[in-house]
Amino acid sequence: MRRFIALVLAVASLAASGFAADRLFEDLFSGANGSRPDKWDFPGGEPNSYWIRLNSELASGDASSLKATGGYTYAVVKSATGGQWSDYFVQVDFWNPEPVCGALIVGRWQDSKNYYEGGVFSDGTTSYLAIDLISNGQRKNIARQNAGPDCVIPEVVNMKGPETRQVLRMVFSGSDILLSIAGKGQLRITDSTLKAGTAGVGVKDDNALFDNFIVSDKVSTVFAGAAAGNTGGPVAPNLASLTVGAGKGYQVRVASGLDKEQATELQRDLQQNGFSPVDVAEKDGKYIVLAGTYSSEADATAGLADVRSKGYFQAEGVQESGGANAAKVVSSAEAGKVYRVLVSEMPTKETADNASKSLIADGFGAVEVVQEGANFQVLMGSFGTEDEARKLSDQLVKDGYAAATVWSGREVATAAPAPETKVELTQEAKTGLSAAEQSKAEELIAMRTRVEAGRASADEMIEMRRQLKEVSEQVKKVVNIVSTNEQEKREKQQQLAVIFSEYGSMLVARKWDDAAKKLEEARKIEPSDPRIEIKADQLIRMRTSATSAATPGDGGSAAERMKTYVDNARKAEAAGDLTVAKSFWQQVFERDPNNAEAKSKIETLTAEIQKKATSAPMPAATAKGGGVGGINPYLLYGGIGAVVVILAGVLFVFMQNLRREKELIAKVEELTHQNDGAPTKAAAKAEKPAGDISSKKKSPTPSPLVAEELPAAGPAKLGGLSGGLGGDISAGLFGGSGFDTLPDEEEVVAEAKAPEPKTEPPAVLESRPAGEADVVNLGDLSGLSLPSFDPGPLPSGAVSGFSETLQIDAVPPLTSSLPDITPPEGGGLAAPSMPAAPALPEINIDALLSDGVFDSGPKAPAETPPPVGAPSAKIEDIVSPPVLDLPGLSGMELPTTQLPELTPPPAALPAPTAVELPTPPQALPAVAPGAPPQRKLDETYSPTTQQRAPDETYTPEMPLPVAAPSGEEVTMVAPAPVPAGDPNNYFVQTFDDLPSGIQPGDWKGDYEYATLTVEDKSGGNGNGRCLKFEKKSGAGSANYTCRFPKASGRVIVEFDLRCDEKNKYLLGFYVEKDEDFKQSVHTIIHRIDSKSQPSLRIQGEPIPYDLGSWRHIKYDLNLMLGLLTAYVDDQEVVKEAKLATSPNYVNTLSIRDNLATTGVFYLDNIKVYKG
Incomplete structure (x- = not known):
């Protein structure tokens, strides 16, 4: 410990002295932009756009596009200068504008296969320091330290400019190696593999800028003194998250008595949380999971506490590694190491994509296409150990994929697995599946989700494929569509990664126009990706800054700078670069909000840019037969033909609806005529009195061709199948036009079906096409002879769906006939009488139709007549109408509504004349017990005081109920109140x-x-x-x-x-x-x-x-x-x-x-x- 403290104090004293002397090498990267610095080598063979000077900094270029090198790129001091350096420190300032960080220092570099590498890594959420040893071309992580109280790492992603730089330093003294950032986060290791070599910088999947590169040997004597004072072993700041390459001694026993699958899953979970190595050992048929390697029991005890602090409360204790009675280690996982199965390697992306789709169709998951040099690799799975990858590889070979082999590589950090989510099929996906098939589909989709999230073992992947082979084709289609769309999402992200990489290179090379085009390519792939707007702002700032810096006089007065912006804007506009012109005008407007020209130009350019983005180019008219107004005549004729076809379709639907209405009317009349021998419809029309409202019959409005606006066509997505895994399901999943979607709430009114009576089949045999209700519209039923029955009191729970109540004093029992209805003078409905009527009269369908049933507008739905013998309530007020079970008419569906208040009937009433419908009642029915199940109302829609005054009446439109599948409860969300007074x-x-x-x-x-x-x-x-x-x-x-x-x-x-x-x-x-x-x-x-x-x-x-x-x-x-x-x-x-x-x-x-x-x-x- 004293040795480590002396080392840290020595480094701190060197920082205070400013390293003024004993510098072996120094480079401030001054020189012409775009040139490479002298005395440096670039061993990766990258293009000349990498490792160039940019504004007196060294710009690495975007390493994420360098697939051949695994995303690594380096710049090192030439061996002729630093090849013999042994004990020294190397220090550099850096800043990183990217959302991920992988800034590196290399030391004791002998060649591209032998060197030490220290770096700071971050994905914006997790940050850590790491030291790797590359020996004979093999990379080995020898130390890692996560950010925490013992290792403070500043923000190293999305850095805004040189003013946000951080200092990265690596010190070599004998076998001691120290890595630090900003003088705070520190990681120290002991290793003596490499004795000497040059130094340099690098990046991993990053695009960073470096400055003030210094190499000094002043620290060597201090380390020698520190070494003389302590002969102890290495000391790690955080034992559980740091692996020391000093041999095994003690390990943390996390769990024991597990089966193989449990042990493998726990091993992968520990690895993904930064512990390394994580061993699985077997003894007497049971498995033990061990974490870390420690040189002393005290260190291992500290490691045990750290394991438990990370949530592994079941960790059992500390044990000595090795020994005659020790369990046999069967697999070992190292942090940052990943094993996959290379199924095939193709020369083109198209052939690789086809191979990937074939694997998915064959029941496999976690398939990815990765470019490696000039070829494209088809990889599968992601495992922490070679044994797991080998198991899947062997299965693939048995299944005919003879080229399958184990592939290994390294990640910047082993990715944490995605969270598991419960998958439930949507109603559309359930269509055509039995309950057992629905359950199996959900189970397989959940397994697929686990596989794609990187949580599944090789055994689970093989088992998933076996089960997919056994299910029906319909279930398999559902699961495969989920997988296909996940693959499309991954491919889209991979395309964006390549585009952003190319964009970064163009930005470094100051190719502004090319960079802007790359962002446009990204927008076409995924317009909603937030990174596009961030990079667009970055491009505008850098372009504006560079253009302004290159313009004489820009460094002068504010007026000169303003003039520069205006000139640049006009030049860009003249060149047709509207986006750049707009950015310069915005600079003008921000500095002078009263500049009318800037404001006008911004508006004009915005409109032009939007117009160019949304309008497709039209072919120019030729000199011969140029069409109308320059429009291509073929397009003109085609447009006219399309309009004619649409009009013909509308007319056809109109006539079909009209024909169906007439046929239904005829069937209903025949039904009633069979019962009482009433005159035909033609005779009834001849006998109609003058002024009968049925003479004002209107033509029904045809149903719209399209029920609702559909989103733009695109590839099938996950969301429609799995209830939230990524989008909408493609039409035609099971052939035809895809799933029958449930209607939206505003469509339920027009498409709801009346409840089916559980008695004899209805007398009306012909039904309308799917989507239209089979409900008979009955008009004047005065004199209709019905058997007597007593419906009993009106249930107190009649469904209304609202808090307002309708007072019903009494409902007179129905006798053998329904009352005649005669409106009194001045309109409205008179009190009904109840005389007996032995014969069924003609059903006055024309009177019903003439009341605007088929009119568009906020009236009652077309399939629902007003109640008989009472004021007509709006159909929107009815949430769940009951069905009257009338003896003798079991085969006919009669419309029913809530009955408003009725007055006692007089002895007799005049003959019925035209019925004038009154305004709806102000009060609404209350909910009573015993009524049909009502829909749940979402409390989200509680009204606010500013929306409706307490004394105002609000009558919203409510949808009719839709019959729920057996055993399911229908949930309907009630809308928020509409302010009274303005229906718009x-x-x-x-x-x-x-x-x-x-x-x-x-x-x-x-x-x-x-x-x-x-x-x-x-x-x-x-x-x-x-x-x-x-x-x-x-x-x-x-x-x-x-x-x-x-x-x-x-x-x-x-x-x-x-x-x-x-x-x-x-x-x-x-x-x-x-x-x-x-x-x-x-x-x-x-x-x-x-x-x-x-x-x-x-x-x-x-x-x-x-x-x-x-x-x-x-x-x-x-x-x-x-x-x-x-x-x-x-x-x-x-x-x-x-x-x-x-x-x-x-x-x-x-x-x-x-x-x-x-x-x-x-x-x-x-x-x-x-x-």
Whole structure:
């Protein structure tokens, strides 16, 4: 320990002295941009765009694209200069703009197969130091230290510039090796394999910049003195997460008495949490898991405490390794080492992809295509030990994949496995599957998820394939589609990785236009990837800085710099580079918000860029037969033909609907005529009195060709099958048009079926096509002779779905006939009488149809008539109508509704004339016990006081129930209240009449580290209250949501927004479908860091913004076409932008952020209404 302390103090004293003397080598990398420094070698043979000078720094280039070297690249001092160096330290400053870090120092470099390497690694979440020994071309990790109290590692990802540099240092003295960063995080090891060699820097899957490279031998004598004072073994700062290559002595016994599968899983889990080595030993048929290697029992005891502190509370103790009675080690896993199965190697990506799809279709999982040099490898699985990989490889050979072999490599850090999630099939995927098949499909998808997450052993992968071979083709299709879409997602991420790598190289080489084109390629692959916008901002900053620096006079006055920006903007615009021109105009506008030209140019260029992005190029008209207005005549004729076809289709559907209605009417009349010998329909028409409302019959409106707007066509996704694994399922899964989807809530009204009576088959034999209800519309039933029965009292739990109640004093018992209905003078319905009527009358279908049943608009659904003998309540008020079981009419479905209040019948009433429907009653039925099961209402939709006054009546449209599958309970989400007075409003909230300091009841979300409250601070209109979101600690993500009724078609959303402060992480306001941010429009407050000027991103379009100022945002959504137009303070900033994913409706407001977000922002005057 004294030796280690002396070493650390020596390094600290050297830092204080500034290493002014005894420098063996020094390079500040000054020189022309794009040139390589002298006295350096580049052993990887990389292109000249790697390891070049850039602004007096050494730019490595993007190593993640160097597949041939495993993502490593180095620059080392030439051996002629440093080949004999033995005891020295090497130090360099570096900064890393990438979201991952792998910055390296190399020492005692003899050649590309023999050297020491020390580095700092981070993926943005986990950071660590590591020292590797490369000997005879074989890499071995000899020390690793995770960030923690004993090893403080500063932020080394997404660094913003040279001012954020960190110092990386590696010291060699005899067999002692010390690695440190920023003088804090320190890792020390003892190894004497290599005695001398030169030094240098490198990166692993990174793109870093280095400066102030120094090699000095001043430390050598200090280490010699330290060595003389201590003869003890190596000391590790954190014993459980550091492997010391000094031989085995003691190990931590984590668990014993396990079977082989349990032991293998625990071994992989320990390896993925940074422990190394992790051994599995066998004794008497049972398995033991051992972690670490320690030179003393005390060190191993400390390691045991560390294992338990990481959550392995079952760790049993410490044991001595080796010995005659020791268990036999059957496998050993090393941190950072991974084994896979190389199935085949192909010359082209297309052939490799085909091989990958064949493996998936054959029941295998975890298949990946990786480029290795000029070829493409098909790899499978990811295991911590060679034994596991060998087991899978042997199985593949037996199955005919003769080229399968074990492949081994290293990862920067062994990746933590993805979390396991329970997979449930969606209703669409269950279609056509029995209950047993559904259960088996869910089980296999869960196994597949485990395989793809890297948690499955080779035995589990083999077992999954065996079970897939035994299930039906239908079940296999479901599971295979899940796998195929996972593969597509991985391939998309791999494509993005290559593009980002090429983008980084172009950025280093200052090829701005090429870099911009690469980002456009990335957008086409995955428009919603947040890294694209981050890199776009980076490109604009670097390009602007470089262009300004190269322009004479830019370093002068503010006016000169402004002129430079304007000139550059005009030049870029003249050259057709609209994105660059826009960025320069934004620079002008940020410095001079009153510059009218800049503001106008930003708006114009935004529109032009958007137009170019969304419109496909039209072929130019030829000189001969140039068409109309320059349009290609073939396109013109084709368009006209398409319109004709669409009109013909609409006409066909219209005529089919009309024919079906007439046939149904005829069947109903025949039914009634068979019972009483009533006159035919033609005779009845001849006898109609003048003014009969049936003479005003309207033609039914045909059903729409398309029930709802579908998203843009694309490859099949996981979400539709597995309930959330990644997207929508492709149509045609089982042939035909795919799964029959359940209707959305707004469609249930038009498609709901009345409950089927459990008696004889209905007399009406012909049904409408699927999707239309088989319900007979009955009109005037006065005089209809029915057997007497007593329905008993009306159940007190008749379903309404609302808190309002309808008072029903008494319901007179029905006798042998229904009452005649005669409206009194002035309209309305008179009290019914109950005379006997021996014969069934003609069913007045025309009277029913003429009342607008088939009209479009907010009327009752086409299949549901008004109740007989009572005022007609709106069908929207009925949630679950009962079915009257009438003796003698068991084969006919009669519509039923809640009966409003009835008055005692008089002795007689005049003959019926035209019935005029009254307005719906103000009160609604109450829920009574014994009624049919009602749907659950989501409490998310509780009304707020500003939405509806207590004395106002609210009558929302409610869908009819849909019969649930047997044994299932239907859950329906109730919408939030619509403000009374304006039917065009879906949602309005101003917060002015809510008490301050509370969270509004219709906004859901509760977090210890974030609040959402009503504030007295003046709102967006300069007075009243507003809604305040505040998060002071980045302790977790916060998501507040508020639901409103589904809004479809053309929807307008307006609100006021203000942000007082925020850091660089995500914070925004979203208008979504069903709380899915991928189907949304959004406003994000964007900030690169706490010192930079923020901007508003309106659906990705940047708008300058000053903290503390209110802005009025307006979205004009055309959900039918998937287009968005946006305004900020009544100025159009986005014009008819095509939505990447177009929802068919929106119904949720969301406030979203990231884990580390902190900030304060306000909302006010929220309004969602019809466009």
